[in-house]
Amino acid sequence: MWIKQAAGRATTLCLVSGILVASGYARAEYPDKPVTLVVPFVAGGPSDKIARDVAESLRKTLGTTVLVENTAGAGGTIGTARVARATPDGYTLLVHHIGLATAPALYRKLGYKTSELAFLGLINEAPSTLIGKPGLPPNGLPELQKFIAAQDGKLNLANAGVGSASHLCGLLLQSALKSNMTFVPYKGTAPAMSDIMGGQVDLMCEQATNSTPQIEAKKVKAYGVTGAQRSAVPALAAIPTLSEAGLPGFNFTVWHGLYAPHGTPPAVLDKLNKALRAALKDPALVKREEALGITVIADDRLSPAGHRKFFDEEVNRWSKVISEAGIQPE
Structure with missing residues (x-):
């Protein structure tokens, strides 16, 4: 008799336990693993x-x-x-x-x-920066705008491939300038940056986190920051936003x-x-x-x-x- 009662209680406990698990009450609190x-x-x-x-x-x-x-x-x-x-x-x-x-x-x-x-x-x-190769003639965005228009699509713009941040920023820039440029895709940011510093390409729109060291070392020319406000980074603080430099409302982050x-x-x-x-x-x-x-x-x-x-x-x-x-x- 006692064995039957114990077995009955055990069966009931198992059923209750199963119901609790199924309803979520017995689950471990999130997170219980990596x-x-x-x-x-x-x-x-x-x-x-x-x-x-x-x-x-x-x-x-x-x-x-x-x-x-x-x-x-x-x-x-x-x-x-x-x-x-x-x-x-x-x-x-x-x-x-x-x-x-x-x-x-x-x-x-x-x-x-x-x-x-x-x-x-x-x-x-994070904003990007519009940078140019060393020795690119224009000084400041207004001069650059005229220079790009005069080149009639021949000025080239490096990017890290279709869909990359540098490519997207370039598309937005071209639309704002209402002037065509030749897009030059690379397999990543590093080779593109190397070529702009070496003078093989003219312009690049690159994330400030990657371009700041080159701007600070004067290995590239900086024409503007793409965000709504100027950068708080000391090396970029004096560089105007593209919006205030001549492209009102331009904002890319x-x-x-x-x-x-x-x-x-x-x-x-x-x-x-x-x-x-x-x-x-x-x-x-x-x-x-x-x-x-x-x-x-x-x-x-x-x-x-x-x-x-x-x-x-x-x-x-x-x-x-x-x-x-x-x-x-x-």
Whole structure:
């Protein structure tokens, strides 16, 4: 009799336990294992650097290991697709830049839809600089505008490949100048920068984090900063924005955002957004970013809704710019 009663109680406990697990009450609190930040580009680049900085700050807030995984290829679409298809549990996240908003206009087949991603908040944004080769005749943007127009499309503009920040900035610049230039694509920023310093190409629109050392060393000529405000970096402080130098309203920044797979539980998304907010207040992270002229986001774009609204605006903006440039999706 006692054995039957014990067996009955054990069966009941198992059933209750199963119900609790199924309903989520017995689950361990998120996170209970390492979180992976997928960067859809090679190690060592700007996106990789910010992801590693954010990973360190998120580790402090989440209380778990945060790993960075580089899944490069196809303009960032391979790594993005990996996260879009990942289990929506908050353990596989994506750090991506402006290229996520331009990809729909540049690629026919992405391997994912942006609706398959949950927006967690914008991380940062950084301006680029318009630089020229040493000895380029024009001094200042007004002279450069006249020089470009007189060249009738012969002046060349280096970039790190279709869809890169330097390429996008160049497209926006060409549209604002209403003058054509010859775009010269390279396999990355390093060879493009090498050739502009060597005088093989005329102009380049490059992220300030990469161009500042060359500007400071006078290895290139600086014509303007692409952001809405002048850079706080001492070496760039005296350089006007392109907007104030003659292209009113010109504003180009390279931004990064954090994403999770669509379907991730709301409670996990909320915890991740709070962790991101805390991470971006980390004095060590803010100091590192500001030293490079990068602005850490502190406005409404840090919220999921604000991030999504900004992203949609960027998609519309770049779709128009890319279409007007006559670029056909690959």
